[in-house]
Amino acid sequence: MVIVGAGPAGLAAGIAARKCGLRAVILEKGESAGPLPRGEGIHRYPLLDEVLGMDFWEKDCYRMDCSVVYHSPNDLHTTRKQGTRDIFFFEWRRLIERLVDSAQKAGVEIIYNAEVLGPIEGNDNSCRGLRYRFEQKDERLIYGKAVLACDGYNSVLGRHYGIDYRTINCPMVKCIADNTPVLSSSEPDLQFYLIGSGDLSYAPDIPPCVVYAFPIGGRKMELGLMLRMGKDAPKGVRIPDPKELMTVWGHLKKDYPGFSRYFQGAQIEYEYATAMSNARMVKEVVPARGIVLIGDSAGFVDPFGSSGIYSGIAMATFWVNLLAGGMRRGPGTFWGKKEIGNYLRSFRHSGICRHINKSYARVGIFEWYLYRYLRTAKHINRRWGMIKKLLSLA
Numbered sequence: 001m002v003i004v005g006a007g008p009a010g011l012a013a014g015i016a017a018r019k020c021g022l023r024a025v026i027l028e029k030g031e032s033a034g035p036l037p038r039g040e041g042i043h044r045y046p047l048l049d050e051v052l053g054m055d056f057w058e059k060d061c062y063r064m065d066c067s068v069v070y071h072s073p074n075d076l077h078t079t080r081k082q083g084t085r086d087i088f089f090f091e092w093r094r095l096i097e098r099l100v101d102s103a104q105k106a107g108v109e110i111i112y113n114a115e116v117l118g119p120i121e122g123n124d125n126s127c128r129g130l131r132y133r134f135e136q137k138d139e140r141l142i143y144g145k146a147v148l149a150c151d152g153y154n155s156v157l158g159r160h161y162g163i164d165y166r167t168i169n170c171p172m173v174k175c176i177a178d179n180t181p182v183l184s185s186s187e188p189d190l191q192f193y194l195i196g197s198g199d200l201s202y203a204p205d206i207p208p209c210v211v212y213a214f215p216i217g218g219r220k221m222e223l224g225l226m227l228r229m230g231k232d233a234p235k236g237v238r239i240p241d242p243k244e245l246m247t248v249w250g251h252l253k254k255d256y257p258g259f260s261r262y263f264q265g266a267q268i269e270y271e272y273a274t275a276m277s278n279a280r281m282v283k284e285v286v287p288a289r290g291i292v293l294i295g296d297s298a299g300f301v302d303p304f305g306s307s308g309i310y311s312g313i314a315m316a317t318f319w320v321n322l323l324a325g326g327m328r329r330g331p332g333t334f335w336g337k338k339e340i341g342n343y344l345r346s347f348r349h350s351g352i353c354r355h356i357n358k359s360y361a362r363v364g365i366f367e368w369y370l371y372r373y374l375r376t377a378k379h380i381n382r383r384w385g386m387i388k389k390l391l392s393l394a
C-alpha cells in the first residue's frame with residue numbers, strides 16, 4: 001500500500017496494512033510526521049488504545065470531565081449541555097510521536113521530504129502509483145496495489161480528481177495560549193460563542209462563525225475561530241484569505257464580548273490560519289480505480305465536535321481491512337467495478353460512516369435554522385429558547 005501523508009490517518013493506515021501482512025510505504029512531504037499542530041483533544045476508543053498504547057491516556061493527556069457552554073451572539077445568553085464522556089487533551093506532537101512509534105514497530109516504511117505531485121495513471125485512468133519530489137530535488141515514482149490519499153484538507157490527489165476543497169473546508173484560526181485567567185480545574189467547560197451573519201462590523205460579509213475556548217490544563221487554553229461553510233451558510237458570503245482571517249481574529253481577541261477576557265495577561269504560544277474539512281464529505285471517496293481518499297482529504301470529520309482524529313484513524317483502518325480482503329480474493333477481482341461497489345457499500349454501512357453522515361445531517365439542520373433562517377445576532381438572541389431546545393436534542 002502506498003500512503004500519502006504521515007498524519008493520524010496515514011500512520012493508522014500503515015499500521016493496519018502491516019497487521020494485514022502487507023508492505024506499507026508512507027510518503028510525507030514534511031521533515032517529520034504531521035509537521036503542523038492540528039487537533040489536540042479526543043474521546044477514548046478501543047481502536048485508539050491499539051494504535052496509541054494503553055498508557056497514552058495517563059502519561060500524555062490531560063483528562064477533562066466537562067460540559068459544553070454555548071453563548072449567543074454578543075454573549076447575551078448561554079446554555080449548558082452536560083458532557084457525557086471524558087475528553088482527553090494532549091499535545092499534537094505527542095500524539096504523532098506515539099503513532100510514528102507504533103508504525104515503526106509494525107514495520108511501516110516512512111519516507112520524509114517526499115512531496116507527492118500526482119498519480120501515475122493507467123490507460124483506464126486507474127491510479128497505479130505516485131510521482132513525488134524527494135528532498136525538493138529529483139522526481140521519483142512509486143507503484144502500489146492501492147494508493148491511500150491521507151494528505152489532509154487540501155489533498156493534492158483530491159484536487160487532481162476535481163475536488164474543490166473550498167466547499168469542503170471551514171477556514172479557521174488555531175491558537176494556544178498560556179497564563180490565561182482561566183484555571184482549568186475550576187472552569188473546565190468548553191465554551192463556544194456563536195456569531196451570526198454580518199454581525200462583525202469590521203468583516204460584515206464573511207460567513208457566520210464560531211469562536212471557541214477550551215481549558216486544556218493549568219492556565220493553558222486552546223482558542224480558535226472557525227468560519228462555518230456548511231451547505232446552508234448564506235450565499236454571497238466572501239471567504240477571507242488567511243491574512244484577513246488573522247485580522248478578524250485580532251479584533252475578536254481584543255473586544256468580542258465574553259471571549260476577549262481569555263486573552264487578558266495571556267501569553268500566546270502560537271496562532272495561525274488553517275482550515276478543517278468539516279463542511280461536508282466528498283462525494284466520491286474512490287475517485288478512480290486504485291485510490292481511496294481517507295480522513296481530512298475525504299472531509300471525514302465529525303462536524304459536531306470538529307473531531308477528525310478518531311474518524312480519520314477509523315476510516316483508514318476500515319479501508320485497509322476492506323482492501324486487504326479484496327487482495328486476498330485475487331488480483332483479477334481486486335479493483336473491478338463490482339468490487340468497488342461492494343467496498344463502498346460496506347463503508348457506507350459501517351458504524352463510523354453512519355455516525356459521520358448523521359452528524360453532518362444534525363449540524364445541517366442546526367446551521368440552517370441558525371445561519372439561514374435566523375441569520376443575525378438580533379434574531380438569534382430573540383429565538384435563543386428554540387436554539388437551546390435544538391442543542392439539548394443534538
Ligand SMILES: Cc1cc2nc3c(=O)[nH]c(=O)nc-3n(C[C@H](O)[C@H](O)[C@H](O)COP(=O)(O)OP(=O)(O)OC[C@H]3O[C@@H](n4cnc5c(N)ncnc54)[C@H](O)[C@@H]3O)c2cc1C
Pocket residue numbers: 004005006007008009010027028029030033034035038039040041042114115116117150151152153155156172173174224274275276294295296297301306307308309310312
Ligand atoms: C485547528 C484544528 C483543531 C482541531 N481540533 C481537533 C480536535 O480537538 N479533535 C479532533 O479529533 N480533531 C481535531 N481537528 C481535526 C484533526 O486534526 C484532523 O481531522 C486530523 O488531523 C486529520 O488527519 P489526517 O491524517 O487526515 O490529515 P492531517 O493531520 O492533515 O495529515 C496530513 C499529512 O499529509 C502530509 N501531506 C500533505 N500534502 C502532502 C503531499 N503532497 N505529499 C506528502 N505528504 C503530504 C502533511 O504534511 C500531513 O503530515 C482539528 C483540526 C484543526 C485544524
